[in-house]
Amino acid sequence: MDEQLQEDWLEAQLRQETPYIDDDGFTARVVQSLPAPARRRSFRETILICVTLLASMVTYFVSDGGRFLITAVYRLASMPVLFVGLVAICCALVLSAVAAGAALSNVREQR
Amino acid sequence: MPLNDADLVARVLLDDDHHAFAELVRNHQSAVRGLLRQLTRSDFALADDLAQETFLRAYKNIRSFRGEAKFSTWLYRIAYNCFREEARKRKELVGIDEARLEAQQDPQTVDPALKHDLMHALQLLPLPERSAILLCCQNGLSHDEAARVLDIPLGTVKTNVLRGREKLKKTLAAWGPN
Incomplete structure (x- = not known):
């Protein structure tokens, strides 16, 4: 057998594309075994809390010791019970919708 | 448009992005598992365990990938090291x-x-x-x-x-x- 021919033939056989191995859940297993992503140190929460506290303090002093709150409570007490109940239900519905939206977007992000 | 290896590695480095790393695994799993199957003389279970270990090490040490070589070459090196360590443990693999x-x-x-x-x-x-x-x-x-x-x-x-x-x-x- 011609040496060069045999050489070329072997080369071709070896270079023949090796069969693709189906993932078959391999990637999922690897990803599952990865350590949880390192939680990056974020100052967002701290900043938000500080800004809220600062805003509350400013409002307290500007509104003369929170007098507007007492006025609002008096006004609410003088309103019909049915109206107050309806407002409370509406607030609860709006809050639930916002919470559901946030939960759904979180689930989508995780996928 | 699918991202190339360099982009995916950058995402893993910047955001610890598991999705990007999963994409890298998907792209290279066949080659790495194929190589390990050959090295382990068709011990598929062992080869897959080693491949899993390879990708886990790659994830943990991805900061040491400097992009001088191809990502696949870097992965092969990790895979080969995993295989050698396992072979040392099970002497029968080398001197089979x-x-x-x-x-x-x-x-x-x-x-x-x-x-x-x-x-x-x-x-x-x-x-x-x-x-x-x-x-x-x-x-x-x-x-x-x-x-x-x-x-x-x-x-x-x-x-x-x-x-x-x-x-x-x-x-x-x-x-x-x-």
Whole structure:
């Protein structure tokens, strides 16, 4: 057998594309075994809390010791019970919708 | 548009992005598992365990990937190191009954398909030659890249490829072009 021919033939056989191995859940297993992503140190929460506290303090002093709150409570007490109940239900519905939206977007992000 | 390896690696580095890393695993799992299957002489379960370990190490050490070599070359190196460590633990993998395998080097071995015979012939080669042949001839790495993966001198890689090819030619003589 011609040496060069045999050489070329072997080369071709070896270079023949090796069969693709189906993932078959391999990637999922690897990803599952990865350590949880390192939680990056974020100052967002701290900043938000500080800004809220600062805003509350400013409002307290500007509104003369929170007098507007007492006025609002008096006004609410003088309103019909049915109206107050309806407002409370509406607030609860709006809050639930916002919470559901946030939960759904979180689930989508995780996928 | 699918992202290339460099973009995916950048995402993993910046955001610890598991989705990006999963994409890298999907892109390279077949090649890495294929290489390890060959190195472990078709022990599929062991090869998959080693492949999983390879990707886990790649994730943990991704900061050490500087992009000088291809990502696949870097992965092959980790895979080969995983294999070597496992082989040291299970000595039988490296010194696997060489006498029995030598005895099987009969080209007349009855195998129905050439592919099967080629795989078999590859498995008969000693580890250094098998690794060099697999990386250079099957996975298309240059001799230089293979030397980096195997952590041996370039000249040794060339010698191992040559020796391995000679042995393969002898073993597969019956199949050659007519």
